Amino acid sequence: MAINLVKGQKIDLTKGRSSLSGIMVGLGWDPVATKKTGGFLSGLLSGGGGADVDCDASVLLLDENGKLTAKENLIYFGNKKSKDGSVVHSGDNLTGEGEGDDETINIDLKRISPSVHRLVFVVNIYNAKQKKQDFGMIENAFIRLVDNQSNEELVHYNLTDNYAGQMSLITGELYRQGAEWKFSAIGEGASEPDIGSIANKYS
Amino acid sequence: MAINLSKGQKVDLTKSNPGLSKVIVGLGWDTNKYDGGQDFDLDSSVFLLNTEGKTASDADFIFYNNTTGAAGAVEHTGDNKTGEGEGDDEQVNVDLSAIPAAIEKATFAITIHDAESRGQNFGQVSNSYVRIVNGDTNEELIRYDLGEDFSIETAVVVGELYRHGGEWKFNAIGSGYQGGLESLVKDFGLNS
Numbered sequence: 369m370a371i372n373l374v375k376g377q378k379i380d381l382t383k384g385r386s387s388l389s390g391i392m393v394g395l396g397w398d399p400v401a402t403k404k405t406g407g408f409l410s411g412l413l414s415g416g417g418g419a420d421v422d423c424d425a426s427v428l429l430l431d432e433n434g435k436l437t438a439k440e441n442l443i444y445f446g447n448k449k450s451k452d453g454s455v456v457h458s459g460d461n462l463t464g465e466g467e468g469d470d471e472t473i474n475i476d477l478k479r480i481s482p483s484v485h486r487l488v489f490v491v492n493i494y495n496a497k498q499k500k501q502d503f504g505m506i507e508n509a510f511i512r513l514v515d516n517q518s519n520e521e522l523v524h525y526n527l528t529d530n531y532a533g534q535m536s537l538i539t540g541e542l543y544r545q546g547a548e549w550k551f552s553a554i555g556e557g558a559s560e561p562d563i564g565s566i567a568n569k570y571s
Numbered sequence: 572m573a574i575n576l577s578k579g580q581k582v583d584l585t586k587s588n589p590g591l592s593k594v595i596v597g598l599g600w601d602t603n604k605y606d607g608g609q610d611f612d613l614d615s616s617v618f619l620l621n622t623e624g625k626t627a628s629d630a631d632f633i634f635y636n637n638t639t640g641a642a643g644a645v646e647h648t649g650d651n652k653t654g655e656g657e658g659d660d661e662q663v664n665v666d667l668s669a670i671p672a673a674i675e676k677a678t679f680a681i682t683i684h685d686a687e688s689r690g691q692n693f694g695q696v697s698n699s700y701v702r703i704v705n706g707d708t709n710e711e712l713i714r715y716d717l718g719e720d721f722s723i724e725t726a727v728v729v730g731e732l733y734r735h736g737g738e739w740k741f742n743a744i745g746s747g748y749q750g751g752l753e754s755l756v757k758d759f760g761l762n763s
Contacts, residue, residue, distance in 0.1 A: 376694025377722045529690060545719070552694060 370512070370521035373553040379523060381513070381542075382477070382549045389478045390516030394469030395425040395491055395539060398508040421501050422494040425471040426563050427455055428570055430486040436570040441484070443473070444563055454479035455487070474516065475542070477549055487542040490566055496535040497561040504532030511539040513551060525553040535561045573702065573711040576743040578720075582713055584703065585667065585738045592668040593706030597659030598681055598729065600699040611691060612684035615661040616752065617645055618759045620676040625760030627673065632761055633663070634752070644669035645677060664706060665732065667739050676733040678744075678759070682752040686725035693721035693747055701729040703741060715743040725751040 371379060382388050399421050426444035428436050436442060440451050448457040454476045475487070489511055493501050503509075509527040514520065525540060534557030541552045560566045574582055585591050602611035616634035619641055621627050633640040638647040644666040651660045665677065679701060683691050693699075699721075702714040715730055724747030731742050748754060 374723055375690060376692035378694055378719070379722075554695075556695075 370524045373523055373525040373551075375525075375527075375529070375553055375555045377525075378550055378552045380545075380548050380550050381522065382547075387517075388515060388522075388549075389476060391475050391477065391522070392514040392516050393427075393473045393475060393489060393542075394510075394512045394514060395472070395489065396468050396470045396508070396510050396512075397423050397491065397506045400505050400507050421499075421505050423470065423491050423506065424460065424494050424563065425457070425473065426490050426492070426566075427457070427473055428488040428490065428567065429455065429480075429484045430488060430570060431483055432485040434486060434570065436567055437483075439567075442563070442567050450481075452479055452481040452484075454481065454484075469512070485544050488570075489539045489541070490536055490563070491539055492536040492560070492563055492566065494562075501535070502532060503534045503537055503557060504530070506531070509537060509539070511553075513542075523551055523553075525555070527555040529555060529557070531557040534558060536563075536566055573714045576713055576715040576741075578715075578718070578743055578745045580715075581740055581742045583735075583738055583740050584712065584732070588705065588712060591705060591712075592666055594665050594667060594712070594732075595704040595706050596663040596665060596679060596732075597702045597704060598662070598679065598700070599658060599660045599702075600681065600696050602696050609689045609691070611689075611696070612650075613660065613696070614650065614682050614684050614752065615647070615663065616680050616682065616755075617647065617663055618676075618678040618680070618755070619645065619670075619674045620678060620759065621673055622675050623760075624676070629761060631674070632756065632759070641670045641674055641677075644671070659702075667732070676731050678728060678731040680726060680728045680752070680755055682726040682755065684752075686751050691725070693724045693727055696721065699727065699729070701743075703732075713741055715745070717745045720745065721747045724749055726755050728755070 429441040431437050443455050443457050445460040456474045458472045512524040513522045515522055536558040538554045538556045540554050543550055598615045600613055618626050619631035626632050633645050633647050635650040646664040648662045699717040703712045726748040728744050728746050730744050732739055
């Protein structure tokens with residue numbers, strides 16, 4: 369059974385679960401007041417009854433000082449695979465079927481380069497500034513971690529704050545502590561309007 | 572050179588530092604690395620406890636609204652509302668030799684002001700530490716970095732100075748609690 373996290377909560381993923389190696393990180397969101405008929409992504413992407421807000425998920429691979437040291441350590445729709453092959457973004461425009469993930473990222477914990485200590489998962493609104501959009505137009509944002517082998521959902525975190533005025537959401541972090549990997553439920557909004565400026569914040 | 576403690580470790584303070592009386596207890600933390608809106612206001616406080624582990628009166632609870640206690644032997648130097656910058660965020664001056672005999676222990680805590688209404692907790696706080704500095708020489712005697720064990724707690728008891736025989740020792744506690752300052756105040760015997 370998945371552990372439902374609350375904001376700020378940290379859990380140990382690998383302790384007592386040393387076999388855990390492949391995890392799928394699923395990120396989801398709904399546009400506010402979308403009509404649910406026709407599937408929620410049709411509302412999201414075509415504007416069929418809901419706000420046409422295009423959210424993108426990305427991951428920053430940070431070093432032990434919390435810094436993004438190279439451009440290739442930013443994994444997003446334009447750079448879907450990390451150099452070591454451990455982090456793979458499955459791409460923009462997923463179907464959103466099944467359990468409701470809008471975008472997913474696969475992670476092979478055992479292959480993550482030793483220089484990477486922290487993986488920060490961000491969702492931001494594409495072209496937010498130009499379209500004058502913010503996370504006040506999005507609800508039900510979540511991040512969940514699934515064991516790739518067993519398909520078991522390990523943790524689920526629903527972001528419940530009011531993110532009006534924010535154009536980016538830091539959803540959570542996967543980080544090393546000693547030999548273990550832990551997950552921290554962050555759920556903080558950020559005013560950075562695009563993924564480039566988020567990356568700059570960590571440089 | 573300072574001794575770096577780990578959780579649960581107890582060290583002698585006065586025995587290994589003869590003549591030590593005035594110490595500064597420095598408490599530090601970093602918060603809110605994501606600009607998620609509200610400021611964090613962390614507060615440090617001291618509970619002066621008797622042999623039963625309780626505060627005998629309101630006067631033995633030292634915090635931003637009651638900054639001195641133990642007949643002047645314990646003095647909180649004041650509130651810091653943002654936790655910005657390096658170094659100690661709040662400090663408490665303690666004159667060990669002047670602490671009244673009825674007080675067995677001084678327990679140091681850090682709590683988050685208005686944590687519940689602001690939706691904040693210690694999962695969003697990092698690099699918390701407590702250190703003891705010799706007030707006469709400014710030498711750092713011991714330091715305890717709390718690590719990042721905290722999660723949804725809103726109060727952390729960081730450590731305690733306590734009498735042992737004729738000496739003062741320090742115990743690195745690092746235990747988190749939910750319920751903020753209010754629950755600690757109740758636990759230590761005051762009805763706030």
